[in-house]
Amino acid sequence: MRTMKYKLTANNKTYEVEIENINTRPVVVTVDGQRFEIMPENGNQPQVKTEALTKAGSTPAAANPATSENNILTAPLPGTVIELFVKPGDVIEAGQVVLVIEAMKMKNSIRSIYSGTVDKVFVAQGQSVAHKQALVEFTG
Numbered sequence: 125m126r127t128m129k130y131k132l133t134a135n136n137k138t139y140e141v142e143i144e145n146i147n148t149r150p151v152v153v154t155v156d157g158q159r160f161e162i163m164p165e166n167g168n169q170p171q172v173k174t175e176a177l178t179k180a181g182s183t184p185a186a187a188n189p190a191t192s193e194n195n196i197l198t199a200p201l202p203g204t205v206i207e208l209f210v211k212p213g214d215v216i217e218a219g220q221v222v223l224v225i226e227a228m229k230m231k232n233s234i235r236s237i238y239s240g241t242v243d244k245v246f247v248a249q250g251q252s253v254a255h256k257q258a259l260v261e262f263t264g
Contacts, residue, residue: 127142195263197237197238198257199234207249210260213242215242221233243262
């Protein structure tokens with residue numbers, strides 16, 4: 125698991141902050157050695173952006189689907205989909221691994237931030253994906 129480390133200053137005090145995995149729910153954050161579990165509000169969930177352009181091996185529909193921006197899991201980093209664990213109709217829980225993206229020879233498990241039924245899968249195994257490209261859409 126890759127941990128992101130930051131130094132943040134608030135009210136003239138500097139804190140060391142570590143985030144274990146931003147894609148899990150709840151997000152586990154350690155601030156100056158104290159562990160917190162944080163559940164982001166719905167407004168902070170990833171949104172599909174028009175900058176998710178077509179890459180080799182994908183189609184324009186897969187890169188920028190014409191769907192609602194709600195309940196769409198997007199790629200947190202560019203890379204290649206090496207494993208896909210869901211298909212349309214699957215019921216999953218938030219925090220469940222949906223797929224694995226390889227980037228810079230590192231395997232990154234991408235976890236769902238949504239609970240519900242998989243409506244559409246926009247990518248396939250072996251496909252290159254761009255940062256913030258739509259991966260999976262959920263209903264319910």
